Amino acid sequence: MRAIRLFLCGDVMTGRGIDQILPTPGNPRLHESVVHSAVEYVELAERRNGAIARPVSPVYIWGDALSELERRHPDVRIVNLETAITTCDDAWPGKGIHYRMHPANVTCLGAAGVDCAALANNHVLDWGRAGLEETVATLQAAGIAVAGAGRNEQEAALPAALAGPDGSRVLVFAFAMASAGTPSSWEATSRRPGVALLHDCSAASLGRLRDRIGAQRRGGDVVVVSIHWGPNWGYEVEPERRRFARALIDQAGVDVVHGHSSHHPIAVELHAGRPILYGCGDFINDYEGIGGYEAYRPDLALMVFVALDSAGGAAELRLVPLMRKRFRLGYAPPADLDWLQEVLSREGRAFGTHAARSDVHELRVWAD
Template sequence: MQAIRIALIGDVMLGRLVNRVLRETSPAYPWGDVLPVLLAADARIANLECVLADTGEPWPGKRFVFRSDRKNVVVLETAQLTAASLANNHVLDFGDRALSEMLEALDRAGIARAGAGHDLAEARRPARFAVGGLSCALIAVTDNEPEWEARPGLPGIFYVPCDPADPRFHDLGELVRETAQRVDAVIVSYHWGPNWGERPLPEHVRAGRTLLEAGARIVYGHSAHITRGVEFYQGGAILYSCGDFVDDYAIDEVERNDESFVFVVMLDGNAVREIQLVPTVIVDFQARRSDPLRAARQCERMRRLCAELGTRAEFANGGLRLLP
């Protein structure tokens, strides 16, 4: 079987100023000149860090709430998004009604989704899709916003503390194990931990490895707002943080939350063969290919962080090639 290419990107936040720009520009605008990179992959997955809805009221007392017009589902369609991870700390920013509206919009657009739903069963249900003859499943969880945890008969997110000793984490492992028996490749999206910090937390390392041992091939992390290193483990890979891909956030000049990558994972059978990193930067509310000087700096930082995790990195085609 020929290797397939799955493009993973970090947080996609289409609310606030991005939403305002989208009322005057094309649906392709947020993707900038990175769109051809995304379309060249066989599948594309993003963490949707907002709700797409025209209804709802801001969550009481929440400082940062992100909503984009429902019509902006066409932005995701323009990138031919295969699946969206919805388990995060913004999907319920405008309440249950807005969440329900977005779920319907994604379903109508044919975009697979995981991590949030009308009840716990729906929130924990893996999103299934086929890529080049390979059957895949996306399971999406978060350890943010415990009050949003979906329950039987109640909408919310698939909330799982990042603690292998927690019964909910054990349940996640069982779900991964069961799903891995039905598909060729399981991807676990984990919106985990607090913001900032370029190295993975010890609990993330333990959790990521445990999920690969349970049968996942890719653990796809985000939440930190910046990119972290990648670790290969038992034929799979842990992307500890994919950073921010599109948003309107203030830029931290030290952490550089405006800089990220397209992480193109090469799956050969059900093993991760290599990962190609294409450097990107957010400019004027859109993702753009980094210029050569910036790209070199981004790649050197990532090479260093990956080396700490035992991952080989080679500079190639203006980006990085990661190898076990």
């Protein structure tokens, strides 16, 4: 059997300003302390980089990412969808930011061929439990599998089972942690919808995940664990996160640890030949006109392509840096690609990894 090829990325935030430029913008009303209409985020971006002709087509926001997806043709495409897809107006009380996209705009996810949306994060219940249920139903009706959230604890815990080549499967388990701002009250229970919450990185938590994975896994399956964890800014990876990620591979047989929450890419590790993405960074967002944190280059996004050898060999890990401009992804200019390569190599030293240019738009990561 040939290698299984995966595409992964970090936070896809198609709500708020992004929703307002798509064909069917939803109610723009916000409950933020300063900004009260999602349209203002579009205007901020336009003041920064120029006018956005509205409405845009569903393919617009993906830009050059579509060319890379077409060229590489991954078997499975996985994103962390950090947006409610709903018309509900039940904004979660006490929460400063609420993301939502009109259900008719789910076509923008189909335009990129998204196979699986990880929903265990700190924005999927921004518009209440009814909003979450509409999100799940809308995605499933669009043929997009979900992981990490559901109508009850049992549904939230189930993996998305995606078809791979030659009869193989890719199982995607998704979890959120409080360290990424996920409220404990969002946890799914037997009586209420919510997300699959990972309470800590303890041995007990690892054991529960190992048992959950073992109950679903069949021979030949590839297992991805998608975790929303850690702060939005900064490169530090706490020792407990590193130990837990490695143990997922060593003890639970996980093939890819897909971490997200950081607004910029952070360290990548290859442990026992399997990739640990501690933070993929934002992929699509409406932050273009917002100042602050420029040192982290939050305007850069990262496509992650993983090829997993069915015979158990080391994974091949290739990255394509992109830049957001006018709410559209384009190839990162050479100087920006080089900057990201230096950052990933610098941060990777502690993890024994190195990044280097391998093509005009590509970085390859390998273990030293």
